[in-house]
Amino acid sequence: MPLLSVENLHAGYESGGRVLRAVDGVSFDVAPGETVGLVGESGCGKSSLAKVIMRLVSPASGRVVFDGVDVGGLEGAPLKAYRRQAQIVFQDPFASLNPRQSIADILTAPLAVHRLVPRRERLAAAGDALERVGLPREALQRYPHEFSGGQRQRLGIARALILAPRLVICDEPVSALDLSVQAQILNLLARLKAELGLSYLFISHDLSVVRYFADRVLVMYLGRIVETGSWQSIFARPLHPYTRALIEAVPTPGRRRHAAPLSGDLPSARNVPPGCRFHPRCPLATPLCTQSDPALRPLGAGRAVACHHAPEEALH
Amino acid sequence: MAPLIDVRDLSIAFPRATPVRGLSLTVAAGETVALVGESGSGKSLTALALMRLLPDAARIASGEILFRGRDGAVTDLAGLDDRALRRVRGRDIAMVFQEPMTSLNPVLSVGQQVAEVVRLHEGLSRRAAFARAVELLDLVRIPEPRRRAGDYPHELSGGMRQRVMIAIAVACAPRLLIADEPTTALDVTIQAQVLDLLDALRRDLSMGLLLITHDLGVVAEWADRVAVMYAGRKVEDAPFETLFGAPLHPYTRGLLAASPRLDAGQHYSAGALAEIAGSIASAAGEEGCAFAPRCPNARALCRAAVPALDAVAPGHLVACPVTTSEAQREARHALAVG
């Protein structure tokens, strides 16, 4: 049974009097111990999706099933119980820690709220959590501003893990970090996953990072998932023209001055094109694509693609 | 060929810190030079210094910025007064910043903003300047430029705004274009378009392009030569093939090893990424090599004095005595064997 199962999820927010469908019919699973990479450009709805799964935003329709329980409508104690199981690590290490609380406050508060550890043992538990992410216990007495970006991201991870969750949503966890620190955080996340048997939903706009870190990849475009597959197959043989373009757009050593793979601008959820959402930018678009919206079609071997012109069978 | 801009031994100082020290850098006409480093390396300050746009508290403590003008005369920008600088800025040297939204005036249409620059530097009439603005918007590949000229910055996407900034920058066909993280705020498919555009303009206008970035992929694809900065100093300078094929400085090597790549076979399940331990903050107060606290090969001599930049091959400079002596030993060995 999957740990997390998202079924035909719709969610949006109001902007200028209109409801924007940031997440528009998304379905996927996360198996226990799996890292699912979610990749897409800004405005594709990946962060909204994270917020709905975390129940920071309520879904408009569809289900978020965690360990067999639909968490979409939970309130009160059952919702609190879900919070212990699923946690989130944010992108911006400067905004995600309360500047007026000491590290001890930040790490012991969740234990107090969930009454997990007796009061006198909480500080020790917080110290353990720090050591787990490679920071010294002495950091408990400090305030967030005394740490560098990479160290703060470690603190954010320590906070997410203090309730011993089973699923951690990582929302662009290394995007704000310098390259030399990125690798440290990725290695830390990999080590924690192995030690604690975590499952990750790893959200990023950076294909290289997703390729390194994901077991399975979801490609999102304008509120929909347009392609899924294992990391090996997605990057070796992308089937959706958007996935292909994304991969081709990443500047890579050994490929000098090649032309941009896609013309045109990023679309906005305010103005969803009819038919296939990608057709205005798609090099393969035909009249069929302007009229009919392709469904996410399973191709076997864990692959699925939402494109009228993708091959019928995944080659593996 | 004589370089377009020749920065010699540039130091930038704040009252209590010197974030750029002894930096030398050249860019030739038609050449793309990348200045690479992480935040705190001093790369953006260097860019501002070349434009003489440093913040008030900062000053150029030493060094020369020799710029070769259209007539072939060389002037030291570091010593120019404000009036002379205004003639250079925008006309001979132009700059594109990371965040196009804050660089554009929100209450003027983008056409007006481009036209304003044209009028200022070329003294065209209002009507002629606007026509030229539309041409420039077309040059930076904005679709329907005549209609778009009437748009205000908030009506444009990030990518379009950056194109407008580029149109303003190249309005007077500058000799040198400095692009400070021009695509960092943009999505990957838009980034590819903007880099493509910058490169086409560099070629067509035979500009020198100084690309300031932290993204090694961008560097590998678009730069001819790369200067790597760490904590205010240049630690390695090489043609891109050498830098990516045979990097020598431990920092450069560490960066390349630490970055996950699309074309490499790494996956977390098969092993951890190489790490550079620590952070750039450890460079503060360091007497010798600023990278020594993080360097796997650090010796006593690294902490004793700041290493000089040595030429290990034509066009390849490295500031690491340990690597340099090893490279020389290997070269001698190869000679002896050969």
Add this chain to the structure above:
Amino acid sequence: MHGTGTLPSGGHAANPRASDAEDRAAAAALGAERAQAAQPEPDFWPNVHAPDAARTVTADVARLAPVGRRHALLVFLSNPTAVAGLLILAVVVGAALAAPVLFPDDPLEMAGRPLQWPGQNPRFPLGTDALGRDVLAGLVHGARVSLLVGACATLAGLLAGILVGATAGYFGGVVDDVLSKLIEIFQTVPGFILLIVLVAIAQPSVPAIALAIAAVSWPQVARLVRAQFRAIKEKDFVAAARALGFGHGRIIFREILPNALPPVIVLASVTVATAILMESALSFMGLGDPNVVSWGSMIGTGRDLLRTAWFLSAIPGVAIVLTVLSLNLIGDGLNEALNPRRGGEG
């Protein structure tokens, strides 16, 4: 008597982010780099000599100097005008506290021959009024009333303003609509008129006057707190708190409020000054508590003798001016010390 001790959790005022960006070597350089970098790039913390690797970090982090509120205090104390304000206020508070010891008799009782000028009689250094009351005794006892009213009114106003503003800003939606309308209604009525009406309805006593002034000054606090809450609740650390299952009360009071307070504290110091002015104005108009002496009532009773004995109005007037000035100077100093925009940022 509370004096300055009325501001809630003044000790938490320091803003850690504000402070460290100051003072440190390359912080200015960082500011320059960040000026160009709209993206939240990782920072260059020259104070952190610790690398963020797993193993080598321990000793170095332990060496860090705790900064934050202490630093804000330093900024405040290195500001000469703020210190001057603090000294003046200290004198006023000291006089108010010492009043029963210095002048144990009722300041409303006749103490000597009426209308003696200051310096005329060593027993009455500041003279006596038309009824033979000691002006110095009135001044010192009046300080008690002015400060008490100022402090209590501000405290009550802060309490109401923070509650309403926090509720409106945090919950948003219909709650916000209703509470915002309420704030607007209070703000459309001219403050002083409302104050007179309220005092006229209730009996003029010190608690009633303090409450009436609070009723006039809370909407400003509420608006400020609401705006702060709306901004801060969008931050990721609040999202993290919700994701961790924290209740609304904890999020409002532990997570958001401490971050929202610095501008409120600055406003509070000015509100104390305004409250003192309002109380004086009420007493001057004869709407004050008749059983106590206050600076306003002293000016009011001295008004008739303005030509012959102007010192009767001028002395309490100077006391009001100095006290209000000191509070404003303190407010400016706090603003300087607590403002997160100081230093090398953005």
